[in-house]
Amino acid sequence: MILTGYLHQQLAAAGVTRAFGVPGYFVMPVWHAFRKDPQIILARHEGGAAFMADGYARATGNLGVVLTTSGPGVTNTATGVASAYQDSVPMLVISGQGSPTTFGRGVFQESFLLDRSASPAALLAPITKTALEIVAPENAAFMIDTAITLALSGRRGPVHLSIPLDQQQLDIPVPPSRSASPPTVGDVPAAPCVLAAAELLRSARRPLILAGWGSMLARAQPEIARLSTQLGAVVVTSTKAVSCLPRDHPMLLGHFGPGQRSDIAQAVSSYQPDVVLVVGASLSRYYANPLAAVLENAATIRIDISAEQVGFRMRADIGIVGDAREAVSALTSAIAAGGTDTAAEPDCSAAELVSAFQKRAERAALRQKPESHGMPSVAGTISRLSRMLPPDAVVIPDAGNHWLDTISLCRAGRTGGVQLNCGVGAMGWAIGASVGMAMAAGQEGAAGRGPLTVCVTGDGSMLMHGAELTVAAEHELNLLVVVFNNRSHGRVRLGQRLDFDREPMGTDIPSIDFAQWMSAMGLRTFRIDHADQVDEVLAAALATRGTVGVEVLCHPDEVPACLRGWIED
Template sequence: MLLSVSIASYICLTVNFEDRAIESYSLTAGDVLIDYLHNIGVEYVFGIPGGAIEPLFDSLARSERQGKTKIIVTRHETGAAFMADGYTRSCGRLGVCCATTGPGATNLITGVAAAYENSIPMLVITAQTALSNFGRGAFQESSDTGINIIGMFKHCTVYNTMVSHVDQLQQKLTAAIMMAMSESRPTHISIPIDVLRTPADKFPHYQTPLSLITPEGNADKKTLDSLYDNIIRAKKIVFIVGVKCYDAVSIIEKIAFLLNAQMVTTPDGMGLISVDHPLYRGVVGFAGHEIAHEVMLEEDVDLIVAAGTTLGEWSSNGWDWQELFSDRLIHVDSMIKNLTYSPMARLHVRGDVKSIFESLLIYLQENYRKAQTSNNKKIFKEYMDRKLTEHLVASEDKIKPQFLMTYLPEMFPVGTGYFADTGSSMAWAIHYLNPRNQRMSERRGIHDYDKYAERIKSGRRKNNADLFQVTIEFSSMGWAIGASIGAAFANTSRPVVCITGDGSMLMNGSEVTVALQHNLPVVFVILNDSALGMVKHGQRMSGAQMIGTTLPSVDFSLWGQSMGIKSHLIKSPQDLQQLCFDHNTLSKGPILLDVRVDCEEVPPIGVRIKALNKAN
């Protein structure tokens, strides 16, 4: 695919701008950059304008008038990176964010670092002052003679460069795009204002890459043979399903049925497997379930296969050596960095996760089939029902977080996506939320194990990857606010629920006005306990001094109404049960729920406290 406009020579374009005077302009380097983004399917660039990056915004304005890539102006640059993150998670296309030089660029770093640690591909574009002004104390200078932005981004990107000459632009831009997609990490290019303004007459015809994702390929035959051998020799297997298994889950489920193996998910893999699945045993790691950890510790479990996960602190139960980090472990992942976290593993299998499990399934179907037992039940579902019965105590003036998380899926249409913010809100969501897609709803009536197995084996299963999203590695407060908005841009017909806390809302809540401005179907559910809840309970649980956790009592419903957002104050279960949101209601723009939760309920954060105590 060639660039959609000829750039072999200096070109003048004439456009009609909102019935005003005819505007003539010359194609610039900025136009070439935006045209590349359009040609690879990028719909939006998230960012904030400023002096040094103005030429890029000029190009975006021209692009938008032509019905191509648009700019989404955020309220803070961190929010721009969070939105690009959520956009990519929801649709798979490259998320792009931009900022001007100086503080604009530094404000991006937190969001970019979060994407880096969670393996989210992202293109980050920053500006520089004019090359001729480097070293002269220019306003907001970010070159190597000022506040060195290239140096700062070095540690949270896989490709990081400044375009010092216009002839470098296309080469470096395509390299940044391809590296971001192939490595599933952010990349960064910084462009001086004078380079962005350079006429495009000198640009060659570069071909836009037809495939931006470099296939990881499969593991070598020797490694795969070793995987097969370990699988068929094992007496009892547990599969740990991480978030990067999103396109391999149906295959893993088929393998689990063949082997009668049990499955658990990491916190960020929650939602990939239905709670009704007879072989599912819940979440292992941060805010996980006792039944999942019990399964891992069963004496006759002689093989644990962890796939699509970093096995970092929150997905490994705080690096639990007895439970996970032993020679029972086989670690499957496409990224060598993730495999370095499990050096004690019996076997590392590196390659495309889906391809590896497809090969394993073919091998098992041709060579090995264990008799399927007939007494499997929905054990995890029964476990959660008992747990909920113990904890869902109604309150007249406050809502139990357990009740809130359990009830949320009943309030919203099937297929709603949920984003949970760092803090107590994430812990409660991981433990009690049960997001549903259409396929899961159809399964609710299936009680016969064999019929359920046939449904799974048929492979007719929708992708659940974006039913539930968290950021468990870098874990920035306020991430879910921006990410849920980015996800809504990716699919405006699908409602998104942002589960956040009052602490995160006070940090990054201004981004809700982006959802308002663009009439997006996002519901912001604020767990309001007038505290930094996870820190408060963590201090209590660890015996630390109680300090720095109290927040003022804020009426977020009034705050939302002041901005024109439909808002509700929720003080009791009855207030919540009176609400019902269908597609028609949600299509009218964002909604805010200020939910006064019981501040004395202790969130399931024991794994985090255990890890902190290990530092003593």
């Protein structure tokens, strides 16, 4: 079998339906093999292709695939690959390469460690689980299978596979056992640890569940919801896992980290948890500092896919190594099997605490004014948009002040309804990722088909990666793009003023008509110039089928809700 055919076959067997990329000479044989599922979606920039693959992987739980050539093709993917690496998103980056017989000879886009050229493996190795290169046909099938399996197993993440041009066109031996889909690899939680954790949870009066991004990656949301109901346990999340449970879940208190409510730490402290179950959370300083005292005073159980992570940053009383979904399901079964005769009565005030907490947020969100500094308000617009969205919508905010307001004010109607990039935090990530997520939902057919995907972005991000919206328009995706135009890098501008006590400098962006630009790219567009247009324009945009853009003119000095005590208003 030709190498390119085997690669395509194995990705199809793994359930991959789309690959994202930009063509080039050294990847042409691979490129031409992707004529049907999985088929290639042509991105406008390799960085955008990596963002799309990231979004596709998050939406499907499967592998995101990037196809690119050597030289700038590889270097342009770096930010997207690093984002996937930090957020443990499974991705396979397949790059072409000059033939080994030319290494060091100075061919076009030389990719070898000689004469100031750059090796793709050396570039991507620090931001991938591993970087592999096929150099012999006898080993090609093994290398392809290994790359796919490594990306999808254990703590998932990106893997780089470099394929020299001459190898792409060779016949390779394929053992019969290699023709099937790569095996699913996962850890089974150790029974003694699960039983000990179940007994500890059964005896708890005020259990607390801290759900992290690992619980989302494992698709453990239904299991966490069942366990919370079973125990009467309050649930808090990390920032990345902000939509682990839907907004109407009766035990979801909120999240810790950027965009958190100013009163959540006090609420958890007043609850006084006696047992804390940490599911797939890194406990990074980014969000866990306010929980330090709670974790010190309570018995702790920690679940993580990685053994070293179980004891990282905090020593747990019980550690369970394994897939979060399997582990939480095993815990639920073990608690049920233990009966109720020795279990402590749950604290009945927990549900009342959560209910009051949620209602307070709803009232505060309703009070967000549509106007700030005489212009449409970012917080007010996002608050109104959140209330108007269908419950199955998925919202993806970009880096910027609108990122904070989305986390604070956009409460997801479904699990996974708010998707965040918290690792690298790249501007423009949400644009490509939203295209990938919308594509994964099967929305590339008739316009307006499938659940709505919403990209919340800004003028700075648009100038970096806005061209990727032409991909959404080309495939008639059901995508709403809301662009907040404050003619500034607003998050940096605000940081200069609040954190460094300096006058803003080097952050202004020329006034650009993004509605006109999006229209030129094939989107159906709207603009909000005045606060009294917010409700009407958003309603019209949501009623329009296909790929839709809304430009919102806002003021660069507006402060996000979470930085101005919005919950006390």
